[in-house]
Amino acid sequence: MQDTITKPLLKWYGENKRVLPWREKKNPYEIWVSEIMLQQTRVEAVKPFYERFMRELPNVAALAVCPEEKLLKLWEGLGYYNRVRNMQKAAQKIMEVYDGVFPADYEALKGLPGIGNYTAGAVASIAFCIPVPAVDGNVLRVMARLREDGEDILKQSVKNRVEAELTEIMPAEDPGAFNQAMMDLGAMVCLPNGAPKCEVCPLFDQCLAGQHQTWTEYPFKKSAKPRRIEDRTVLLFLDGAHTAVRKRPKKGLLAGLYEFPNFDGVLSEQEALEEAEKFGVTPLHIQALPPYKHIFSHVEWHITGYAIKIAGNDVEQEGEEKAGLIFADAKTAAERYAIPSAFAEYAKYTDLERA
DNA sequence: AAATCGGGGAC
DNA sequence: GTCCCAGATTT
Known part of the structure; x- marks a missing residue:
């Protein structure tokens, strides 16, 4: 045999x-x-x-x-x-x-x-x-x-x-x-x-x-439970030189990786601006970004994105931390911080205002 | 035993 | 859209 x-x-x-x-x-x-x-x-x-x-x-x-x-x-x-x-x-x-x-x-x-x-x-x-x-x-x-x-x-x-x-x-x-x-x-x-x-x-x-x-x-597999869907809103802060990222919690999904600031649910422009101000920055302009769907194994994120132009004097130096956010040049941030695909999708808009 | 944890390629 | 990939760990 x-x-x-x-x-x-x-x-x-x-x-x-x-x-x-x-x-x-x-x-x-x-x-x-x-x-x-x-x-x-x-x-x-x-x-x-x-x-x-x-x-x-x-x-x-x-x-x-x-x-x-x-x-x-x-x-x-x-x-x-x-x-x-x-x-x-x-x-x-x-x-x-x-x-x-x-x-x-x-x-x-x-x-x-x-x-x-x-x-x-x-x-x-x-x-x-x-x-x-x-x-x-x-x-x-x-x-x-x-x-x-x-x-x-x-x-x-x-x-x-x-x-x-x-x-x-x-x-x-x-x-x-x-x-x-x-x-x-x-x-x-x-x-x-x-x-x-x-x-x-x-x-x-x-x-x-x-x-x-x-x-x-063959082989037989019991069909998987459908993924739950979560709405999230991502904010991309831009001041012409910097963008803001933060480190995710030590446990759970994408633990310890870096993300653009984001929130549960679908935020309106007004709500997004209010959240921005809580970080101590001065929003000058807001622009909706294309929505994005990111699929994980057991959850699906439907992401709403906004690019928010902030006052240049909000950020005084490279790598500055402000209310839990790290402000860095987009290229430097990409080299230094591990940003998972769900958020990397929005990194392509970091040079938006120069276009 | 079921849920959690990423991302992408093939269809 | 669906399936599934040289799976392990936690609940």
Whole structure:
């Protein structure tokens, strides 16, 4: 039973595997960084972030002591920002508890912040040749189709069962290749949307969904709860040289990142001007900006934007803080502060008055 | 078990 | 619009 899957799979992998930056080397740090970035994130999206991150922070020691602002800039636009904060906590733990050496142990890896079953399996198998499975969305899809298993793949019980099944058939020689082969198969052949390429699949002969052409039914996922919609109003303060940003709270959505001042609900021009005055600036003119819809996983922001020209003498110096706002040159702000996409959308209007 | 946490590409 | 991506953590 084992060979009917592993043999053709590994043969296919040897001939078709993708060339990826993190596959060139096998040191645990490089594997780990790639796996964290790849959580819920497509390979093509990760590539440029990975190259830059490895250049700036080439080892555990460098990551452990990196200032948070720099860390967030390196992650800016990648999303799920707790990933990088957890990664730094893990780096610090490795320095302190493991004397700077990555633990070559599955359970020890799972004990590091941000490393769950999947990532522990991936790092253990790829970097340390430990025969443990790495079950991600690709693997769950491949397995559901192979078995025509209609259970909800989001259920923990299903993940546990798939892990157990794979543990039985894992080859001891190169478990990393086996795990990556399953994932490459899911990403390149057993496609999530549209028709899978069953005609080139090395596992077609043992795939029930392939044989019965029932692949549209697998994997099954309980439909997600609809996102709630929130109205927000963003204010872009402009005095000809500066714009205003502020740091978001330490917890919750986009924690610790920077934003343009914004408010719950849809503010009228009058209300926006009143809010502006509370910051101690003198609004001279207000202009509506194009509305923008930003979609997160579980919430959707419908954003109303205003550009508000303020008196030039409101801001006396670069980087000045005033009522919780940081006034800075737009270009400087972009270089210094991590601004997530929802707000970066409005950064393109910072030179509005010069137009 | 359900909710939270980003962003973007493919259809 | 929908789906889903080399998921983990908190509630």
